[in-house]
Amino acid sequence: MDWYKLPVEEVERKLEVFHKKGLTSRQVEERQRKYGLNQIVVSERKPLWLIFISQFQDFLVLILLAATLIAGLLGEYVDALAIMLIVILNGLIGFFQEHRAEKSLEKLKQLSAPTMRVLRDGEWQTLPAEQAVVGDIVRIKTGDRVPADLRVIEANGLETEESMLTGESLPVEKRADAIFSDNLSVQDQANMVFKSTLVTKGSGLGIVVHTGMNTEIGKIAKLMDETKHVPTPLELKLKELGKTLIFVVFMLTALTVFIGVYQGQLLYDMFLAGVSLAVAVIPEGLPAIVTVVLSLGVQRMIKRKAIVRKLSAIETLGSTSVICTDKTGTITQNKMTVKEIWLAHRTIAVSGDGYAESGDFIDVRSQGSLTNDRLLHDMLLYGSLCNSAELQRKKGKLLVDGDPTDGALLIAARKFGITYAEAENFKKLAEIPFDSERKRMSVLIENEAGERFLIVKGAPDIILPRCRYELSWNGKQSAIKSDTIMKVMEHMAEKALRIIAISVKKLSPHESVNEKTLTNLENELTFIGLFGLLDPPRENVKQAVAQCKQAGIKTVMITGDHKKTALAIAGSVGIYEPDDLVLEGYELNKMSVNDLANIIENVSVFARVTPEHKLKIVKAFQKRGHIVAMTGDGVNDAPAIKAANIGISMGISGTDVTKEASSLVLLDDNFITIKEAIREGRNIYENIRKFIRYLLASNVGEIFVMLAAMILAQPLPLVPVQILWVNLITDGLPAMALGLDPPETNVMKQKPRSPKEGIFSRGLGFKIITRGLLIGLVTLIAFMYFLNEHPEDLNYARTYAFTTLVLAQLIHVFDCRTERGIFTRNPFSNLYLLFAVVLSFLLLLVVIYVKPLQAVFYTVPLQLTDWLIVFVLSALPTLLFSFSKK
Secondary structure (H helix, E strand, C coil), rough: CCHCCHHHHHHHHHHCCCCCHHHHHHHHHHHHHHCCCCCCCCCCCCCCCHHHHHHCCCHHHHHHHHHHHHHHCCCCHHHHHHHHHHHCCCCCHHHHHHHHHHHHHHHHCCCCEEEEEEECCCCCEEHHHHHHHCCCCCEEEECCCCCCCEEEEEEEEEEEHHHHHHCCCCEEECCCCCCCCCCHHHHHCCECCCCCCEEEEEEEEEEEECCHHHHHHHHHHHHHHHHHCCHHHHHHHHHHHHHHHHHHHHHHHHHHHHHHHHHCCCCHHHHHHHHHHHHHHHHCHHHHHHHHHHHHHHHHEEEEEEEECCCCCHHHHHHHCEEEEEECCECCCCCCCCCEECCCCCCEEEEECCCCCCCCCCCCCCCCEECCCHHHHHHHHHHHHCCCEEEEEEEEEEECCHHHHHHHHHHHHHCCCCCHHHCCCCEEEEECCCCCCCCEEEEEEECCCCCCEEEEEEEEHHHHEEEEEEEEEEEEEEECCCHHHHHHHHHHHCCCEEEEEEEEEECCCCCCCCCCCCCHHHHCEEEEEEEEEEECCCCCCCHHHHHHHCCEEEEEECCCCCHHHHHHHHCCCCCCCCCCCCEEEEHHHCCCHHHHHHHHHHEEEECCCCHHHHHHHHHHHCCCCCCCEEEEHHHHHHHHHHHEEEEEEECCCCCHHHHHCEEEEEECCCHHHHHHHHHHHHHHHHHHHHHHHHHHHHHHHHHHHHHHHHHHHCCCCCCHHHHHHHHHCCCHHHHHHCCCCCCCCCCCCCCCCCCCCCCCCHHHHHHHHHHHHHHHHHHHHHHHHHHHHCCCCCCHHHHHHHHHHHHHHHHHHCCCCCCCCCCHHHHHCCHHHHHHHHHHHHHHHHHHHHHHHHHHHHHCCCCHHHHHHHHHHHHHHHCCCCCCCC
């Protein structure tokens, strides 16, 4: 039922309550049985042990467990322990991420009010808020959290802060009269207050119309509870890779056993040979390297003022094709600023955004500076005197304590050079604060000469009818030209400026005035001018939006603000273009997800939206195949953030609920940081492809040399311990260094990759197989050649094969840095890789020349001539493809 449509008397009749007596005890008992307690209820949480166990169901983790078993069967207990530690590390990381996400709903429950003042059986009582029932009469005042959704029946200057539901930071004025409109969104229901929102000013009475999960915040909790985690592209691709590797493991093991038995070998020997091949197939270090590379990406993101709460979030940002962003605080500065003044029929542009004290006042017509203009000085002085805010300086920066609009007027006065000392020359005799019914503020002041002035500022439609005169450019009064002023106001409104009118009246110094009689003097005023205020866009946001567009990423603004304001900001930063569609909340109410998906590619601005709308927008974009990044700060954003492929919360203005549901937290609440994260994410994904190419090409080479030797009825060129050494040590360090490769210059000039793109796409599979086969071939040649030369010394030939394989891979790693040939990138641009290659080579020398390790790894020392042959063979696979793009 739309309670906001009903008069108070009709609400009381339907709920069987009278606001001066409240419910009876019997009615309360009946309704508690019917509706239950006024609590946020969520489904039963998964136990911690089950969350931990579920981390080991991933395909690549299963492969690692298989590798552990294999290493144990072969007696390689050190290797088995190392792999098990990798498995446990990955499991713990996943456990803490999932457990943290589960806590977001608990944070939501903590926002509920602890107690309430309620009228029952004719007496006012203080009771736990969870005991509220539909029909209760509740009293609220400044500082209270609203205990349930209430239909306001009395409002005394009542304002509530609803940013947790709407995303808009300005307090909302409340009234008691009915609103006869259909399909109003939460932010337009001015006679309703909502559970868990904060009363910032005034007091009021309300009738409880919804409790618990039927409240607006309860609906958000339900959406969060029902919204499932969307797997990231990286998770899907690694799962795909795991399936492929498991299939290859089984096929190769079966093939090995079949070939061996066919050749008359013992079944047991062939099983061990198959196990060796399985070890060669499994890239044991891959999940650990992915984790480490993403973790290093996290550290780089912290330097860019972003905290990554889920490792896969960086990679997911790299594949993002749509950014759904809030307006207030993300695109804009969340700092109201005077941008335009209309005074004595002159339009004055004001420069300087936010709380900066520097700025110019330029006459738009003459383009002259008005630094010494007396009329402008007086208007700004009046604005700072008729004011309830204060400026505070913390850590060298100005902050506004109080109403943001009043704060903007104080900042404008500071820009002009008006100081506190000048304002203190005036004595404040009486004041009527701004409230939602009067829509104006009045203050009576007296200067040092004893002259008294009444200053009145507020909504233009309230101030203008009380003005008889206006101030002319020469400082003299003349009859007010209301039609002209109204046209100016229309022009300012088209630019989405919030308009404040200011007026003055000189009083007799002998006139007795107090706060009660001040209202009677608010007539025959002299109109001074208009202030046009705006929450300005952040610096460089326009360039960031343009770079995202160049990168094929669509930026969409989603806001609870009015359509005109949203369009003005979106247009100024390049989000909105003339042919784009704009949808408002009431239009979204009439659409299904499918209906919205049909037109959403043409929409760039959504205004007056609710939490359900945001979730619908995310789902519609996903239905079109997009990877969606959703930003937000309020509780209202949490369900959509959870449903998006990547949720981004605000570190400064964000609620704990939103942060817990998100994957990425922006420390500076800045859209530019998102763009930097996307750049980082794209590079990380490309780096992951690079080291997958490197690791799997190495594994293909190992498989080929082992399988070819078996088919040729030769001894195994490599023993399992050598393969494990290559996979975990020799491959691991360079692969990790590839993950730190700096981005190429065109990374933000490419379109987002398709979510359907496989990890082996763009020729990666071909490169892995061809390079791997060549690495395997030169390794087999080295083994066969030296085995033929020294048939009595199998370990000698195996050392040649082992060394050739390692060196071929260490040279091949430089080819993996680019898809355009080894000579197209400067090898010194990644010093980590150079260091890793040198260290891996030194470790190879240790394994070959340290006597105790020779027995473990079945190696023998090589001579100088041996090294020359090995180096030539090892370089061939990379050199043969160095001038090819395939």
